[in-house]
Amino acid sequence: MIDLGTCQPFASGYNRHCFRHPDDPSLCLKVLRPENIEARYQRQPWAKKLLGRRRIDDNAQELKAHRQRAIRRLLSRGEAEMVWQHLPRFYGAELTSLGSANVSELLLDDQGKPAQTLEHYLRHRGFDQPMREAVGRFCEWLQTTGILTRNLLPHNLVVTALSGQPELFLVDGLGAPTIPQTLARVPGWNRHYIARKLARFELRLAWEQSDQMVSWERFQRLK
Ligand SMILES: Nc1ncnc2c1ncn2[C@@H]1O[C@H](COP(=O)(O)OP(=O)(O)OP(=O)(O)O)[C@@H](O)[C@H]1O
Numbered sequence: 001m002i003d004l005g006t007c008q009p010f011a012s013g014y015n016r017h018c019f020r021h022p023d024d025p026s027l028c029l030k031v032l033r034p035e036n037i038e039a040r041y042q043r044q045p046w047a048k049k050l051l052g053r054r055r056i057d058d059n060a061q062e063l064k065a066h067r068q069r070a071i072r073r074l075l076s077r078g079e080a081e082m083v084w085q086h087l088p089r090f091y092g093a094e095l096t097s098l099g100s101a102n103v104s105e106l107l108l109d110d111q112g113k114p115a116q117t118l119e120h121y122l123r124h125r126g127f128d129q130p131m132r133e134a135v136g137r138f139c140e141w142l143q144t145t146g147i148l149t150r151n152l153l154p155h156n157l158v159v160t161a162l163s164g165q166p167e168l169f170l171v172d173g174l175g176a177p178t179i180p181q182t183l184a185r186v187p188g189w190n191r192h193y194i195a196r197k198l199a200r201f202e203l204r205l206a207w208e209q210s211d212q213m214v215s216w217e218r219f220q221r222l223k
């Protein structure tokens, strides 16, 4: 078991704490924040509560998301490099002193520190030309691979610059948990789903650049 007792997370989202692996600094360990999972569970209507806590367990959902059809197909065809072009390499789950952790590649900046998010980049540098091109490459990758994601949010995308140009990696929000598997087999349906996610991402990027006087929820309704 990995002991995280003396470790501090390098970053935290609402649902998970992210640690550098104490024995291998190239790996990221994500453990659930039980207090927030419980709060989310309690806020649900009773009908959804019947479906259980696993449905809102982001680690369990992420493990499932990595088994999605498009990823399985690329891996079985020997095209793993294509999968990891915009996703941190994923190594499954391991037990830690803080419960089960999902293990993935820790994305680093050019100084060897955990890389910053797209949200951070946009705030500090704006939506400059190199980032517009990085967004273009990321969106094209989703369309080419057919990999399904939830809504794409700037704080769930991390920016690396190891090749001299910014590159986006999706660190959270893989998969399409609300979609029945059968639909994902209907020809053209995946393409339609991805196109909708990309349109919404474009809108989100426009909102990020706005003065944000209007909330994101309202901004979406106005468009
Ligand atoms: N593989 C990684 N490499 C570098 N940084 C990462 C990695 N994974 C996560 N991070 C950082 O940790 C933060 C939180 O991770 P993550 O988004 O997985 O947590 P979460 O609690 O599931 O998020 P949310 O609040 O969106 O549900 C990210 O916004 C990012 O800054």
Ligand SMILES: [Mg+2]
Pocket (backbone or CB within 6 Å): 013, 014, 155, 156, 172
């Ligand atoms: Mg997140």
